[in-house]
Amino acid sequence: xxxxxxxxxxxxxxxxxxxxxxxxxxxxxxxxxxxxxxxxxxxxxxxxxxxxxxxxxxxxxxxxxxxxxxxxxxxxxxxxxxxxxxxxxxxxxxxxxxxxxxxxxxxxxxxxxxxxxxxxxxxxxxxxxxxxxxxxxxxxxxxxxxxxxxxxxxxxxxxxxxxxxxxxxxxxxxxxxxxxxxxxxxxxxxxxxxxxxxxxxxxxxxxxxxxxxxxxxxxxxxxxxxxxxxxxxxxxxxxxxxxxxxxxxxxxxxxxxxxxxxxxxxxxxxxxxxxxxxxxxxxxxxxxxxxxxxxxxxxxxxxxxxxxxxxxxxxxxxxxxxxxxxxxxxxxxxxxxxxxxxxxxxxxxxxxxxxxxxxxxxxxxxxxxxxxxxxxxxxxxxxxxxxxxxxxxxxxxxxxxxxxxxxxxxxxxxxxxxxxxxxxxxxxxxxxxxxxxxxxxxxxxxxxxxxxxxxxxxxxxxxxxxxxxxxxxxxxxxxxxxxxxxxxxxxxxxxxxxxxxxxxxxxxxxxxxxxxxxxxxxxxxxxxxxxxxxxxxxxxxxxxxxxxxxxxxxxxxxxxxxxxxxxxxxxxxxxxxxxxxxxxxxxxxxxxxxxxxxxxxxxxxxx
Amino acid sequence: xxxxxxxxxxxxxxxxxxxxxxxxxxxxxxxxxxxxxxxxxxxxxxxxxxxxxxxxxxxxxxxxxxxxxxxxxxxxxxxxxxxxxxxxxxxxxxxxxxxxxxxxxxxxxxxxxxxxxxxxxxxxxxxxxxxxxxxxxxxxxxxxxxxxxxxxxxxxxxxxxxxxxxxxxxxxxxxxxxxxxxxxxxxxxxxxxxxxxxxxxxxxxxxxxxxxxxxxxxxxxxxxxxxxxxxxxxxxxxxxxxxxxxxxxxxxxxxxxxxxxxxxxxxxxxxxxxxxxxxxxxxxxxxxxxxxxxxxxxxxxxxxxxxxxxxxxxxxxxxxxxxxxxxxxxxxxxxxxxxxxxxxxxxxxxxxxxxxxxxxxxxxxxxxxxxxxxxxxxxxxxxxx
Numbered sequence: 006x007x008x009x010x011x012x013x014x015x016x017x018x019x020x021x022x023x024x025x026x027x028x029x030x031x032x033x034x035x036x037x038x039x040x041x042x043x044x045x046x047x048x049x050x051x052x053x054x055x056x057x058x059x060x061x062x063x064x065x066x067x068x069x070x071x072x073x074x075x076x077x078x079x080x081x082x083x084x085x086x087x088x089x090x091x092x093x094x095x096x097x098x099x100x101x102x103x104x105x106x107x108x109x110x111x112x113x114x115x116x117x118x119x120x121x122x123x124x125x126x127x128x129x130x131x132x133x134x135x136x137x138x139x140x141x142x143x144x145x146x147x148x149x150x151x152x153x154x155x156x157x158x159x160x161x162x163x164x165x166x167x168x169x170x171x172x173x174x175x176x177x178x179x180x181x182x183x184x185x186x187x188x189x190x191x192x193x194x195x196x197x198x199x200x201x202x203x204x205x206x207x208x209x210x211x212x213x214x215x216x217x218x219x220x221x222x223x224x225x226x227x228x229x230x231x232x233x234x235x236x237x238x239x240x241x242x243x244x245x246x247x248x249x250x251x252x253x254x255x256x257x258x259x260x261x262x263x264x265x266x267x268x269x270x271x272x273x274x275x276x277x278x279x280x281x282x283x284x285x286x287x288x289x290x291x292x293x294x295x296x297x298x299x300x301x302x303x304x305x306x307x308x309x310x311x312x313x314x315x316x317x318x319x320x321x322x323x324x325x326x327x328x329x330x331x332x333x334x335x336x337x338x339x340x341x342x343x344x345x346x347x348x349x350x351x352x353x354x355x356x357x358x359x360x361x362x363x364x365x366x367x368x369x370x371x372x373x374x375x376x377x378x379x380x381x382x383x384x385x386x387x388x389x390x391x392x393x394x395x396x397x398x399x400x401x402x403x404x405x406x407x408x409x410x411x412x413x414x415x416x417x418x419x420x421x422x423x424x425x426x427x428x429x430x431x432x433x434x435x436x437x438x439x440x441x442x443x444x445x446x447x448x449x450x451x452x453x454x455x456x457x458x459x460x461x462x463x464x465x466x467x468x469x470x471x472x473x474x475x476x477x478x479x480x481x482x483x484x485x486x487x488x489x490x491x492x493x494x495x496x497x498x499x500x501x502x503x504x505x506x507x508x509x510x511x512x513x514x515x516x517x518x519x520x521x522x523x524x525x526x527x528x529x530x531x532x533x534x535x536x537x538x539x540x541x542x543x544x545x546x547x548x549x550x551x552x553x554x555x556x557x558x559x560x561x562x563x564x565x566x567x568x569x570x571x572x573x574x575x576x577x578x579x580x581x582x583x584x585x586x587x588x589x590x591x592x593x594x595x596x597x598x599x600x601x602x603x604x605x606x607x608x609x610x611x612x
Numbered sequence: 613x614x615x616x617x618x619x620x621x622x623x624x625x626x627x628x629x630x631x632x633x634x635x636x637x638x639x640x641x642x643x644x645x646x647x648x649x650x651x652x653x654x655x656x657x658x659x660x661x662x663x664x665x666x667x668x669x670x671x672x673x674x675x676x677x678x679x680x681x682x683x684x685x686x687x688x689x690x691x692x693x694x695x696x697x698x699x700x701x702x703x704x705x706x707x708x709x710x711x712x713x714x715x716x717x718x719x720x721x722x723x724x725x726x727x728x729x730x731x732x733x734x735x736x737x738x739x740x741x742x743x744x745x746x747x748x749x750x751x752x753x754x755x756x757x758x759x760x761x762x763x764x765x766x767x768x769x770x771x772x773x774x775x776x777x778x779x780x781x782x783x784x785x786x787x788x789x790x791x792x793x794x795x796x797x798x799x800x801x802x803x804x805x806x807x808x809x810x811x812x813x814x815x816x817x818x819x820x821x822x823x824x825x826x827x828x829x830x831x832x833x834x835x836x837x838x839x840x841x842x843x844x845x846x847x848x849x850x851x852x853x854x855x856x857x858x859x860x861x862x863x864x865x866x867x868x869x870x871x872x873x874x875x876x877x878x879x880x881x882x883x884x885x886x887x888x889x890x891x892x893x894x895x896x897x898x899x900x901x902x903x904x905x906x907x908x909x910x911x912x913x914x915x916x917x918x919x920x921x922x923x924x925x926x927x928x929x930x931x932x933x934x935x936x937x938x939x940x941x942x943x944x945x946x947x948x949x950x951x952x953x954x955x956x957x958x959x960x961x962x963x964x965x966x967x968x969x970x971x972x973x974x975x976x977x978x979x980x981x982x983x984x985x986x987x988x989x990x991x992x993x994x995x996x997x
Contacts, residue, residue, distance in 0.1 A: 482678035488725035489685040494638065496688030500695065501632035511638035515676075518643055522678040 024439070025121045030073045033125055034184035035197060035390065037078050038062065040118035041178055042201060043387055045082035046208065048176070052085040053229050060212040062194065068183030069129060076184045081177040086140035089147055096123050096134050096151040097160020122180060124153050129183035137177040139170050146170035186215060192390050199336050200381045200388035203362065203427055206328035225331035232322055235433060237269040239316035240308040241354045242434065248305050249298060256294035260304070263293050270314045282310040318349030318356040320433050324386070329362045336425070340365040343465030347458045352450040357432040359454050361462040365424050377419040383429035389443050397447035398428045401455035410463035411470030428455065472537045475530040479523065486519040623698055623752065626745050627691055647671045648743035653887040658943035663899025665944065667890040686726045690737045694752045703753040710734040748892050750796055761849040762791035762819055762840040764826045767810055771802040796848040803859040810862045812991060813837040815853065815901065817868030817878055817969055828980050834988070845882050850896040853882060857898040865904040865996060867987065870967040872935035872960055875953060876942065879903055884944050904987070904996040906967045908959045914975050914986060918967035935961050952997035
């Protein structure tokens with residue numbers, strides 16, 4: 006038998022980087038970018054600074070490994086910066102984190118990701134990460150290279166120097182790694198950046214990818230989200246080992262005090278219930294340190310047997326419908342959208358909030374009718390870009406009947422069409438399927454919560470689609486009259502040997518009849534338009550000043566005006582013409598009134 | 613052209629009246645309304661004295677509006693084309709009609725909007741015209757491919773009236789291994805035994821099994837007619853069975869699989885017609901046909917191999933659902949005269965089993981005449997329903 010020796014955490018990860026997102030050259034670039042941006046966002050939010058992040062990704066040569074390029078990835082933020090002592094810990098040491106096990110909705114949790122990126126750079130390009138950092142206290146910025154000491158799991162600073170940097174504070178990191186760049190598609194860099202912008206309305210993002218020109222996405226919210234403080238753990242979310250470890254933090258107090266102070270949702274009444282379900286009463290007055298480990302099992306079992314109030318939902322962070330609605334407009338020319346933020350709830354004894362944004366973009370509509378929708382998944386505001394199939398979010402989307410909301414959908418699949426479905430799950434305790442945090446585990450409760458949010462968004466979406474269908478129906482009916490009317494009359498006249506005068510009279514009669522049908526289709530369209538106007542008014546109230554940028558004559562209104570003209574031309578009878586004009590004017594007024602009424606109502610509520 | 617057995621309607625006159633009425637309505641800006649018999653199970657009536665499914669009072673009403681104008685324009689266009697065929701005495705298949713519409717559309721661009729994307733669309737219009745005028749498709753000189761109906765006998769002579777008025781006499785015993793495959797109307801058949809009376813007619817669901825029987829000498833040893841139906845019987849097979857029943861006065865037995873599909877889609881259609889062809893069941897059903905098997909009791913009696921119907925399997929679960937639906941919705945199976953057949957369906961639902969017609973070949977694989985003996989044994993012992 007060989008000699009047994011212990012390995013460092015860094016050694017383990019250096020040999021298993023595929024477990025944390027470095028399984029291919031394409032994923033390596035994306036994961037490096039993702040880890041750096043996540044850290045920047047978390048740092049800015051912790052310091053209450055509206056984040057402004059600049060990203061640059063360039064191909065600068067050939068990679069050392071086969072079929073790879075040497076990629077230069079630079080991420081610069083305006084965060085608080087890092088002190089010199091912290092640099093090796095953050096970039097060069099595994100499991101060194103300020104957030105580990107805290108139960109907060111922060112993006113980073115374990116302190117693995119960015120150290121793994123440094124390791125990848127070191128393994129593929131023999132150099133770690135180049136860091137430029139400046140805190141408020143520093144007069145000059147600190148420039149250094151951080152390497153991972155793989156044997157010792159420690160970061161090493163190299164080439165330290167003080168340099169001038171025009172920024173008051175911030176951090177700039179540069180990785181030169183072997184990788185390959187994929188811009189679009191599920192695992193694409195653009196998909197990641199757009200997704201990140203979507204769920205972070207307070208983020209200003211500037212990016213320059215390969216030889217493409219620079220893109221700047223301005224923030225649409227000045228409010229920096231405050232990550233809610235963690236709440237005490239709930240007894241039902243723990244396992245026995247965790248319970249014992251947690252208990253030893255309260256060694257000097259009695260069990261009674263530990264249970265009340267060390268957990269959420271444990272009251273005096275709950276303690277009485279613990280006794281009823283088998284916890285010896287005498288334990289309550291004993292100090293925690295004097296309780297033998299064997300007895301902790303009895304206590305733990307009693308806690309699990311007792312019904313307790315669900316944990317608090319105060320620890321979850323919400324992007325909010327307003328933020329999502331504003332943010333989604335940044336991704337392109339939005340045709341229409343619907344956003345839903347569910348109230349925080351408890352799934353599997355963990356607080357969770359689900360948010361959904363569905364949008365259709367004008368510039369993405371071509372050839373996309375038969376393609377599945379683009380699904381953007383988020384966990385704690387971080388895009389999930391791989392292993393879509395096994396994710397709770399995908400399962401929930403596929404289980405909803407989108408046909409009832411007007412979308413095409415093959416059986417048990419994603420719906421089809423030029424839509425973006427952005428679905429965000431936020432929770433201090435998201436259950437991922439793997440260490441690289443790419444897939445959320447699909448528990449029945451979570452899937453159901455996601456479904457409820459999706460169905461609500463679908464209902465909103467269906468108002469747009471219904472209006473479009475009505476407009477298409479009207480257009481189709483108008484076309485039918487023009488196309489089929491003459492053929493029908495001609496055929497009838499031919500079979501019945503009718504004279505030309507009879508034929509002409511029949512043609513006029515047919516036009517009158519079908520004109521009436523078209524009028525009723527027009528009324529349906531106007532009614533659908535009114536309902537949509539109410540929804541849009543609500544959105545405008547949420548968007549506030551952004552709505553003012555919208556052109557007064559929207560394309561939808563153009564379509565209606567054109568079709569109205571066509572209907573009038575078809576009816577072509579003076580008296581009917583008057584009626585139609587009056588009706589349409591009246592309906593336009595009604596639409597305006599409804600919108601005005603709703604806007605005033607909302608505005609007064611806001612006051 | 614040969615005369616149809618059924619008194620022929622004056623189709624051009626009916627069509628002209630129909631179109632004239634529609635035109636008159638249009639002249640006065642009134643919506644023309646067309647009524648056709650509703651050909652579906654919920655409008656099917658089964659009277660045991662009549663013996664086949666007849667239409668109820670329900671009608672499908674089509675009123676002219678923007679949604680139906682396309683259908684009506686296509687109907688009038690197709691009707692005009694079919695009337696032309698009737699006047700000229702030429703016949704075409706449904707597929708050919710589809711291509712004829714294509715040709716007309718090509719030659720006249722203003723007809724482009726009524727162009728059919730595929731044959732399903734043009735077929736639907738043809739059937740709509742039949743329901744509207746209450747005529748057979750064949751009366752409009754439109755024919756479909758006739759499947760099945762391969763007939764063998766050593767004692768049957770068929771006299772066929774041909775379209776040109778001449779007659780053809782076919783002695784089936786002189787055809788060697790070639791089966792006689794009767795066409796559908798408008799031909800008229802006159803059937804006569806060569807000598808005496810034919811003992812029975814056996815209709816077998818599978819054509820290949822029927823051929824095996826013939827090859828093994830069934831028709832040589834028995835004074836009978838043997839007919840391979842090939843699944844769901846076509847109009848040709850249905851009309852042919854009706855002719856055999858009416859003209860030869862011999863018992864007709866059907867032998868097929870023991871499952872809900874065979875009982876409803878094949879046996880019931882052969883015996884009492886189908887819901888889709890309510891207006892033509894009188895000429896396309898043979899109410900005297902008996903179900904010879906496979907019967908549930910045959911499974912034990914002959915130790916036949918059968919399959920369990922797995923409810924987890926979507927296709928097989930559908931067959932059970934179909935059996936349940938048939939019992940509650942199909943007037944043929946609901947009638948007490950057909951209680952024995954309905955009992956077979958109940959047995960299928962209860963035991964969740966199915967048995968194929970070829971299973972009788974498992975009884976004694978070394979004896980090729982064993983299946984024949986089983987069939988004859990069943991006929992002799994009146995083991996049928």
